[in-house]
Structures are given as structure tokens and as C-alpha cells.
Amino acid sequence: MNSRRDFLQKLTASLIILNLPGQVSAYAATSGLNTQTYDGPPLRVAIMGLGSYGSRVAEAMQACKKAKIVGVISGTPSKISTWQSKYNIPAKNCYNYENFDDIKNNPDIDAVYVITPNALHRDQVIRVAKAGKHVICEKPMGLNAKECEEMIDACKKANVKLLVGYRMHFEPNTVEIINQRSRGEFGRILSFEGGTGFPIGDPTQWRLNKALAGGGSLMDVGIYAVNGARYMVGQEPVWVTAQETKTNPAKFKEGVDETIQFQLGFPNGAIASCVTSYNISLDRFVLNGDKGFAELRPAFGYGPIKARTNKGELSFPHVMHQTTQMDEMAGIILGNNKPVFPVDGEEGLKDLKVIDAIYLAVKTGKKVPLSL
Structure with missing residues (x-):
């Protein structure tokens, strides 16, 4: 995993390139991605699963314009403490796998990004949906097609959006x-x-x-x-x-x-x-x-x-994939934007x-x- 210093160095270099004359318009014209300035409220995200990939997403989100980490869900108290300090997360936005259904009473969280082992996705996504929060689920979405259908049905019933972590689509x-x-x-x-x-x-x-x-x-x-x-x-x-x-x-x-x-x-x-x-x-x-x-x-x-x-x-120019992914997914959830390729x-x-x-x-x- 890249260190925070390496990440910031690469990000700075990428932003410099992006601001060169002609680069932004070329990127917008050919990529099909939404590059318009955003001044609305960010998508407030709780990350579920604080392992290596969850950490990568969290680091990348520090450069996001439309998405912000506001909460965590983990079965490891020491990880929660570390993330609280690193990302300034209040205690009221920290949950474990037993009590995270209580996010339904937390207006500070809009969506949960489920980044846990594959076999846990189905039940966790359904629980998040029942709590009334939008869901981003890491891929593979479930263990099989039947599980995916159950997850889709649960999110439709709860009237929340369900997205899948297809970072390459952006x-x-x-x-x-x-x-x-x-x-x-x-x-x-x-x-x-x-x-x-x-x-x-x-x-x-x-x-x-x-x-x-x-x-x-x-x-x-x-x-x-x-x-x-x-x-x-x-x-x-x-x-x-x-x-x-x-x-x-x-x-x-x-x-x-x-x-x-x-x-x-x-x-x-x-x-x-x-x-x-x-x-x-x-x-x-x-x-x-x-x-x-x-x-x-x-x-x-x-x-x-x-x-x-x-x-x-x-x-x-290279920008961390998860930075672009989370900004684009914020636009999908908050603004009903349509991506070039589906991520639902x-x-x-x-x-x-x-x-x-x-x-x-x-x-x-x-x-x-x-x-x-």
C-alpha cells in the first residue's frame, strides 16, 4: 500500500497535469466523465471493513470533492480508534457489526461502502438498506446471482440506491x-x-x-x-x-x-x-x-x-481510481447522474x-x- 506521503506526491503531480492548458477539456471530451465544478453538499460515507482496500479507499477519498468519510463500521476496536484519529470521525458515527443497524437513526450518514469478505456482502447490504442508507458494495456483489437478486430487491424495497465498486468504469x-x-x-x-x-x-x-x-x-x-x-x-x-x-x-x-x-x-x-x-x-x-x-x-x-x-x-494523467470513483458515485447518488457504464x-x-x-x-x- 502506498504511504500517505507517496499518495499526496502523486496526487499533486496529477493535479498539476490536469491543470495544464488543454488537458481538462481533452479529458472531459474523451472520457465522458462529469468534470463540472461541484458546490453542493458531499456524499457522507461510512466505510464498513477497515482492511487494506478500505484503507486505500479512505486515502483516495481525501482528494474527493463530492464525497467525504464521516463514519466507520468494524469488528476491531483498535482500527476504529486509529481511523477516528486519522480522519476526525466522531464517536457517534462509529459502529461494529452487531449494532450498525442503528445508522438508521444517524442523519449524518448518507451511504455505506461495504468492503468486507464476499460472503458477508448479502446480509450486510440488506441490513444497510433496511436502515435507509444508500449502499456501495465492493465486487463481486455477492456469492452468486441469487444473492445479487435478493440485494437488489431489498434496496428497491427500501428506496435506496445500490452501486457496485466498479472503479474501472471511470x-x-x-x-x-x-x-x-x-x-x-x-x-x-x-x-x-x-x-x-x-x-x-x-x-x-x-x-x-x-x-x-x-x-x-x-x-x-x-x-x-x-x-x-x-x-x-x-x-x-x-x-x-x-x-x-x-x-x-x-x-x-x-x-x-x-x-x-x-x-x-x-x-x-x-x-x-x-x-x-x-x-x-x-x-x-x-x-x-x-x-x-x-x-x-x-x-x-x-x-x-x-x-x-x-x-x-x-x-x-493518473489520478487514484477510487478518488474518481467516489466522486462519480456521489454524483450518481446525490444528483442522479448517469455514468458512461452502469455501476448499479x-x-x-x-x-x-x-x-x-x-x-x-x-x-x-x-x-x-x-x-x-
């Missing part, structure tokens, strides 16, 4: 490539290649615990390939095939996948070939059309994201339908039809 290089594809600059899309993976360390961590993670690499970094294939091709897949490789069954126990290769078929005939792994370093997307190509490498890491097309390299519960549900089908294809060895 990353400017990614957005620009999708805009170029939408304009037909790559011609007819023929194929997509997606590689997402890293050699995972500590065998006792929750990501290698089936009960908490719901799977292995596919449920973690694999969702970037699933989601990326959908937004890069610009269509919804209609079938999937998949194969699993496991070289270390002692570390990757039953139900925890080490490496999965999967293929998605699209209505226009395009094919996506993807690999997700807890054993191989992979971070690359390639989109091929009959008139051009686009490559993101790295494609989903924390950045800087590097991108090029058949016309040359893209060169958008229905988007999360579609990815879990694909993941469910991938696991079924691995199990049966058959092509599995999809209807999203």
Missing part, C-alpha cells in the same frame, strides 16, 4: 477505448483477450477460504476479466465454456480455484478468451476489430493504466450470472448458454 483510458469502439473506430469487433492474475501469498487469508470468498481467483481478480469482456466488446455474452487448472491442491483446496480459462461467445460472433489465476501474473486486455485494435496493459491494477490503439498511445446492482448481477455459468461449465465440461 478510468479515463478505459472509457476512451470504449468510446472509440462505440464510434466504430475498430470496425467489427472480432475478439477480446483478458488476463487477470497474481501469485497469491498467505495461504490462511480469507481469499483462499471457500466459505468467505465463495471461490478463488475467479471471484477475486477474475471478475475484472468477466466485466471487461462485456464492456470492451459492447455486447452481452450468450454462451460460456471453461476449464480449471490446479497445480497446488494443498493451497487451493476444494472449491477454491487456482487458474480458470474461460471463453465467452457474443451475438456478433466475437469471442472472448480469458485467464484468471492466483498463480500467474496477468494484467492485460486486448480488443481486436477488423479495422483496428486497443490494448490496456496494465488493464485493471491500481495504475497508472497504460493504453494504446492502432493509432498510438493514450496519455491521460443490475450490473453486478450480470457479472455473477456469468461467473455462475463459468463454474457450471468447469463442473460439467459443457458449453453453458447465457441470457443476461
Whole structure:
């Protein structure tokens, strides 16, 4: 994790670049993101789950214009104390996993960002919704499509918004490539290649615990390939095939996948070939059309994201993804803004339908039809 000093240095450099003549207008014109000045009230967010990613989000939010950390929810009292001091959070906005339903009586909190192990998402999101607060849920949204449907229903019933932490949907290089594809600059899309993976360390961590993670690499970094294939091709897949490789069954126990290769078929005939792994370093997307190509490498890491097309390299300045994500999500929740690519519960549900089908294809060895 970057230190606060490193973060501030990088942020300062990014802001300097953003303020160079012509840079802001170019960014706004090509990214499709909302870059208008904002002078309204911020989205007041409580973060649930104060682990490494929760800390990254909190650091990034210090540069947000539309979102502010005002509360925390954690099962570790020492973490709560640390965050109180670091982010000036009042005691009345601090909760644990037993009493956080009481946020319904706290007018200082607008939304809760759920950043906990995958298996906890469903129940926690539903509880937040019942408390009358908007929800941002880290991906994967749930353990399966059924859980996602229950979360969506609960939020609709409570009349609160449900968003999913798709930070790449706001990353400017990614957005620009999708805009170029939408304009037909790559011609007819023929194929997509997606590689997402890293050699995972500590065998006792929750990501290698089936009960908490719901799977292995596919449920973690694999969702970037699933989601990326959908937004890069610009269509919804209609079938999937998949194969699993496991070289270390002692570390990757039953139900925890080490490496999965999967293929998605699209209505226009395009094919996506993807690999997700807890054993191989992979971070690359390639989109091929009959008139051009686009490559993101790295494609989903924390950045800087590097991108090029058949016309040359893209060169958008790097800002922490979570800073942009939270500002844009504040606009969605407070101002009903519409993002270039959806980040709502229905988007999360579609990815879990694909993941469910991938696991079924691995199990049966058959092509599995999809209807999203």
C-alpha cells in the first residue's frame, strides 16, 4: 500500500497535469466523465471493513470533492480508534457489526461502502438498506446471482440506491477505448483477450477460504476479466465454456480455484478468451476489430493504466481510481447522474450470472448458454 506521503506526491503531480492548458477539456471530451465544478453538499460515507482496500479507499477519498468519510463500521476496536484519529470521525458515527443497524437513526450518514469478505456482502447490504442508507458494495456483489437478486430487491424495497465498486468504469483510458469502439473506430469487433492474475501469498487469508470468498481467483481478480469482456466488446455474452487448472491442491483446496480459462461467445460472433489465476501474473486486455485494435496493459491494477490503439498511445494523467470513483458515485447518488457504464446492482448481477455459468461449465465440461 502506498504511504500517505507517496499518495499526496502523486496526487499533486496529477493535479498539476490536469491543470495544464488543454488537458481538462481533452479529458472531459474523451472520457465522458462529469468534470463540472461541484458546490453542493458531499456524499457522507461510512466505510464498513477497515482492511487494506478500505484503507486505500479512505486515502483516495481525501482528494474527493463530492464525497467525504464521516463514519466507520468494524469488528476491531483498535482500527476504529486509529481511523477516528486519522480522519476526525466522531464517536457517534462509529459502529461494529452487531449494532450498525442503528445508522438508521444517524442523519449524518448518507451511504455505506461495504468492503468486507464476499460472503458477508448479502446480509450486510440488506441490513444497510433496511436502515435507509444508500449502499456501495465492493465486487463481486455477492456469492452468486441469487444473492445479487435478493440485494437488489431489498434496496428497491427500501428506496435506496445500490452501486457496485466498479472503479474501472471511470478510468479515463478505459472509457476512451470504449468510446472509440462505440464510434466504430475498430470496425467489427472480432475478439477480446483478458488476463487477470497474481501469485497469491498467505495461504490462511480469507481469499483462499471457500466459505468467505465463495471461490478463488475467479471471484477475486477474475471478475475484472468477466466485466471487461462485456464492456470492451459492447455486447452481452450468450454462451460460456471453461476449464480449471490446479497445480497446488494443498493451497487451493476444494472449491477454491487456482487458474480458470474461460471463453465467452457474443451475438456478433466475437469471442472472448480469458485467464484468471492466483498463480500467474496477468494484467492485460486486448480488443481486436477488423479495422483496428486497443490494448490496456496494465488493464485493471491500481495504475497508472497504460493504453494504446492502432493509432498510438493514450496519455491521460493518473489520478487514484477510487478518488474518481467516489466522486462519480456521489454524483450518481446525490444528483442522479448517469455514468458512461452502469455501476448499479443490475450490473453486478450480470457479472455473477456469468461467473455462475463459468463454474457450471468447469463442473460439467459443457458449453453453458447465457441470457443476461
